[in-house]
């Protein structure tokens with residue numbers, strides 16, 4: 001029996017094995033959800049999970065998953081799959097200069113491997129926008145995600161005729177929402193080939209081919225960059241002679257430049273691609289010394305490292321680092337601050353609540369129980385050889401980092417939404 005014909009049988013056996021959770025699952029077809037599907041209902045849970053693991057668009061061969069995950073784990077001192085509550089010690093092993101340098105050096109392989117491994121999990125469990133957002137009571141999860149994106153549109157004055165650059169665009173969820181909302185034309189760049197492949201497919205399926213497009217590239221070396229000893233085009237990237245110098249009116253990044261090995265270089269490349277006076281806005285992942293993050297506190301360090309390990313990050317910056325990098329890259333910083341500063345006000349639902357969440361019909365896959373069910377499903381599918389070897393290691397890593405994200409959010413020592421607005425001088 002081949003994997004595809006085994007799926008219904010596997011689905012049936014797992015439906016029994018995972019009890020009440022699976023009773024809600026209803027097979028709805030195995031095509032990818034191009035609608036910007038939320039991953040936020042019980043409906044089609046198992047079918048979507050099986051689809052995720054038997055994905056025909058994947059650029060990573062089945063026999064490469066375990067090796068890719070192993071190479072990734074090596075960059076983090078083999079600590080993947082642990083969190084601050086289950087044995088990840090705040091010993092700073094991932095924060096030593098040698099460890100950070102190793103990831104800075106290998107950033108392209110690290111990020112590319114990471115997104116080869118997790119993109120389907122993200123889309124399955126979250127939605128096509130791979131970011132967090134501040135959320136008011138009464139707002140649904142998806143409303144809050146879109147509001148964070150529309151906020152950038154409004155601060156960047158995006159409207160028809162405006163050309164925008166999306167720096168680190170994922171599968172293009174934000175880009176499509178923002179193109180529809182604002183009427184601007186958006187070009188996104190991501191280092192991951194698989195994201196470009198499925199992202200452009202979604203743009204086409206949603207009738208947005210003319211206004212939203214993804215290019216494979218490195219935001220440290222955007223099209224038209226000056227190649228030298230240090231800055232070279234990476235394997236698999238071909239800009240076909242394009243030069244983006246001064247091509248864009250505005251640029252934004254949503255939780256992407258936290259992956260940069262050198263923010264000054266990245267922001268300088270963004271500045272080069274903007275017209276003079278062009279605005280650049282974003283949401284950065286940072287630790288917050290001003291709210292009590294203490295680099296000498298072992299628990300804080302364990303949380304920070306847990307976040308880095310589970311998210312493909314060289315090392316987390318501070319707000320001061322981000323502002324300094326923007327200034328060094330030739331921007332005037334007009335505004336900056338934590339969009340989650342009021343996360344614990346009685347009027348808000350904390351940004352991490354979806355990961356911590358109580359049992360609810362919406363957003364089930366993101367909750368602890370939902371993740372545990374997904375992990376059980378993934379492990380069973382790996383055991384049955386439907387899912388490639390190594391998939392459950394990825395799932396364990398994502399579960400571990402979710403716990404550290406929640407802890408960092410509860411203690412207010414970390415935010416994924418440090419907003420900035422800057423102007424190219």
Ligand SMILES: C[S@@+](CC[C@H](N)C(=O)[O-])C[C@H]1O[C@@H](n2cnc3c(N)ncnc32)[C@H](O)[C@@H]1O
Nearest residue numbers: 129130131168169170190191218219254256259
């Ligand atoms: C957390 S995801 C956010 C994606 C998107 N902004 C969103 O909100 O859906 C980070 C993105 O940054 C991209 N990225 C990381 N390092 C990159 C690099 N050096 N060059 C281009 N893209 C990069 C990843 O491939 C991924 O698409």
